[in-house]
Amino acid sequence: MDIMDKLTILTDGAKYDAACTSSGVTRKGPANGKGLGNVMPAGCCHSFSSDGRCITLLKVLMSNSCIYDCKYCVNRSSNDVPRATFTPSELADLTIQFYRRNYIEGLFLSSGVIKNPDYTSEQMAKALEVLRYQYGFWGYIHTKILPGTSAELVRRLGLLADRVSVNVELPSEASLVSLAPQKKREAIFTPMAQITQGITTGKAEVVQYRKAPKFAPGGQATQMIIGASPESDYSIVRLASALYGKYDLKRVFYSAYIPAIRDKMLPAIDTKPPLLREHRLYQADWLMREYHFEAEEILSDEEPNFNPYMDPKCNWAVNNLHFFPVDVGKADYEALLRVPGIGPKSAARIVTARRHSRLGMAELKRIGVVLKRAKYFIVTSDEPLGISVNKYTAAKALIDPNSFSMGVEQLTLFDAPQTRFLLDPANHVIEDVREEAALCLATKL
Amino acid sequence: MPGYKIVVYPTDVIYIYDGGIAGFLTCVHESFYAKELPLNIVSDANYEPSLYKHKFVAADEAKAKTVRESIARNISKRALDLTDHLLLCHHEKKELALLKFLITAFRVGPKATSMLGDKEVSDVLAMERHMLGERHLLLGFIRFKDYGGMLGAVISPKNFVLPLLAEHFVCRFPNENFMIYDKTHNAALIYQDRKLEITAVEDIKFADESEEELHYQNLWKSFYKTIGIKERLNPKCRMSHMPKRYWINMVEMKEFL
Numbered sequence: 001m002d003i004m005d006k007l008t009i010l011t012d013g014a015k016y017d018a019a020c021t022s023s024g025v026t027r028k029g030p031a032n033g034k035g036l037g038n039v040m041p042a043g044c045c046h047s048f049s050s051d052g053r054c055i056t057l058l059k060v061l062m063s064n065s066c067i068y069d070c071k072y073c074v075n076r077s078s079n080d081v082p083r084a085t086f087t088p089s090e091l092a093d094l095t096i097q098f099y100r101r102n103y104i105e106g107l108f109l110s111s112g113v114i115k116n117p118d119y120t121s122e123q124m125a126k127a128l129e130v131l132r133y134q135y136g137f138w139g140y141i142h143t144k145i146l147p148g149t150s151a152e153l154v155r156r157l158g159l160l161a162d163r164v165s166v167n168v169e170l171p172s173e174a175s176l177v178s179l180a181p182q183k184k185r186e187a188i189f190t191p192m193a194q195i196t197q198g199i200t201t202g203k204a205e206v207v208q209y210r211k212a213p214k215f216a217p218g219g220q221a222t223q224m225i226i227g228a229s230p231e232s233d234y235s236i237v238r239l240a241s242a243l244y245g246k247y248d249l250k251r252v253f254y255s256a257y258i259p260a261i262r263d264k265m266l267p268a269i270d271t272k273p274p275l276l277r278e279h280r281l282y283q284a285d286w287l288m289r290e291y292h293f294e295a296e297e298i299l300s301d302e303e304p305n306f307n308p309y310m311d312p313k314c315n316w317a318v319n320n321l322h323f324f325p326v327d328v329g330k331a332d333y334e335a336l337l338r339v340p341g342i343g344p345k346s347a348a349r350i351v352t353a354r355r356h357s358r359l360g361m362a363e364l365k366r367i368g369v370v371l372k373r374a375k376y377f378i379v380t381s382d383e384p385l386g387i388s389v390n391k392y393t394a395a396k397a398l399i400d401p402n403s404f405s406m407g408v409e410q411l412t413l414f415d416a417p418q419t420r421f422l423l424d425p426a427n428h429v430i431e432d433v434r435e436e437a438a439l440c441l442a443t444k445l
Numbered sequence: 446m447p448g449y450k451i452v453v454y455p456t457d458v459i460y461i462y463d464g465g466i467a468g469f470l471t472c473v474h475e476s477f478y479a480k481e482l483p484l485n486i487v488s489d490a491n492y493e494p495s496l497y498k499h500k501f502v503a504a505d506e507a508k509a510k511t512v513r514e515s516i517a518r519n520i521s522k523r524a525l526d527l528t529d530h531l532l533l534c535h536h537e538k539k540e541l542a543l544l545k546f547l548i549t550a551f552r553v554g555p556k557a558t559s560m561l562g563d564k565e566v567s568d569v570l571a572m573e574r575h576m577l578g579e580r581h582l583l584l585g586f587i588r589f590k591d592y593g594g595m596l597g598a599v600i601s602p603k604n605f606v607l608p609l610l611a612e613h614f615v616c617r618f619p620n621e622n623f624m625i626y627d628k629t630h631n632a633a634l635i636y637q638d639r640k641l642e643i644t645a646v647e648d649i650k651f652a653d654e655s656e657e658e659l660h661y662q663n664l665w666k667s668f669y670k671t672i673g674i675k676e677r678l679n680p681k682c683r684m685s686h687m688p689k690r691y692w693i694n695m696v697e698m699k700e701f702l
């Protein structure tokens with residue numbers, strides 16, 4: 001099979017993976033002046049695919065010849081698809097040639113299970129060794145650790161890669177048992193714990209001897225599929241929060257399930273991928289990582305699923321009106337962060353700018369605050385009592401335009417009759433829903 | 446010495462300079478000593494004759510040096526970087542905005558660049574952000590082709606970001622020879638035998654692409670087409686992250702134009 005066919009097959013099998021960032025490490029250039037490669041602190045998108053996602057890394061599988069039969073996966077053994085496997089040197093050559101042309105920041109390597117997890121990991125490690133040692137490649141490498149990989153190979157891969165991840169795959173053990181029976185819970189969490197441990201000791205070693213090779217300096221991540229199984233948004237957010245806490249993960253990625261397989265245990269094949277739900281999960285995740293929100297502030301047993309019409313931060317604000325208005329002249333950074341329309345950057349800028357002058361609406365606008373939303377939640381030097389609010393106008397401003405532009409969709413797979421009618425793509429229906437959402441919200445304000 | 450008060454009076458003179466940093470700093474010198482706030486400052490390349498008076502300000506290295514040192518001493522190092530950055534921007538009113546900023550900044554001293562609510566300050570910071578934003582996009586969107594012993598790329602940015610691309614690519618490819626040709630500004634960044642230079646150039650014609658080069662281009666195009674998930678098609682989102690004007694120089698995008 002020629003390299004073109006292999007690349008196509010192994011990209012097709014990898015495309016559902018969500019992570020494509022090069023974050024967590026910074027490298028100025030090749031350590032000894034030989035070879036090539038650096039890593040920028042802010043990450044870098046090299047292109048955007050037709051679905052609007054950023055392309056940073058060459059995201060491919062080592063092999064899609066998988067012996068496992070996870071029900072939701074296109075690469076599962078019982079699926080009738082063409083199979084291919086890269087040799088380590090083919091993969092290394094592709095990476096280098098793409099990198100030299102500035103197509104990519106590096107490699108994101110995943111794989112199906114070829115014979116067993118260790119055999120597969122061995123092949124992956126070989127490819128990374130060719131890259132690192134033969135080519136002197138110092139660009140970014142993210143590699144998956146397959147569930148059940150031995151401690152020795154986890155260590156070997158961790159020393160070669162910048163970031164490693166073990167996928168939790170599904171948001172609960174029950175779903176794992178029914179949809180991916182060959183993947184045991186322990187097989188996932190044992191390497192995950194080993195990696196957490198490796199990163200912590202690695203950091204200590206580097207402090208001691210600066211030359212010690214670093215173990216996964218870009219940290220650990222994971223990913224789960226959303227919408228193939230019945231968990232509520234609240235349980236997913238709580239799981240993510242627990243993973244961040246217990247395993248010190250850098251990122252949790254969410255991947256909207258795209259039905260590719262008919263199976264009575266999975267959503268029907270014509271189900272739209274839950275893109276809005278995925279979007280909300282990323283927003284909630286962002287709130288936990290950058291805005292210091294707790295999972296319990298975002299959702300609750302009473303409100304276990306995301307509000308389709310408002311992003312989680314607006315939703316929190318509307319449910320916590322007693323917290324507002326926030327005085328931009330005095331409030332601390334944390335309180336500023338709670339205001340819809342003020343993010344970490346503009347909160348920091350407000351704190352800097354108010355040392356030198358009083359901040360009115362015009363100043364805030366120059367600073368980059370999204371006044372369209374923020375103005376209902378703040379008091380400023382020129383509006384010391386807050387602006388007078390027409391509830392209906394305010395409600396309209398708070399409604400998330402993405403609720404409608406991301407493609408209307410069914411929000412919860414199993415029980416959401418109230419959102420099902422959204423599937424009608426006729427525009428006047430969307431307008432009606434938008435109107436109704438605004439009215440409903442206005443009464444709440 | 447904060448509180449260094451510059452007094453200038455609005456005039457209807459247009460300053461014309463050579464477009465370079467020394468030329469601009471000489472304009473600043475001129476404005477402060479003549480106590481005049483010009484109506485505009487334009488480079489000779491952009492100057493269109495009008496009914497207004499104009500003054501040709503010739504670059505003077507000594508005056509430029511005085512202004513430069515004074516900015517560093519009386520305002521901040523950051524203000525000096527900002528000045529250098531602004532000169533790379535394509536915004537047509539950048540020189541006047543920068544002069545106004547400097548007048549304010551000399552008055553208030555080191556805190557100038559953190560007065561984010563101030564109009565003079567936020568104007569120049571916005572221009573700088575726009576320029577740095579384009580630089581950041583290009584770090585990813587630049588496409589090299591291997592011409593056998595030399596990697597070559599073409600860009601056509603609005604802002605003159607070429608000087609700010611050099612360090613990144615030298616760190617990345619210390620052992621390659623490469624050239625980035627900026628079509629908009631007729632300039633090229635050339636890194637050869639570990640030496641770097643940026644020079645003015647006329648239209649550059651690259652050699653034909655080898656079979657090997659086309660092979661990797663095809664592999665990349667195929668990767669690009671395969672990685673997109675058709676159930677999630679979102680051309681609007683793609684366009685907002687990767688504006689169309691960059692596509693012309695991108696191997697995988699050209700055919701979609």
Ligand code: SF4
Pocket residue numbers: 066067068069070073074075076077111112113180
């Ligand atoms: S092990 Fe991975 S590649 Fe194999 S079927 Fe399961 S999810 Fe798919």
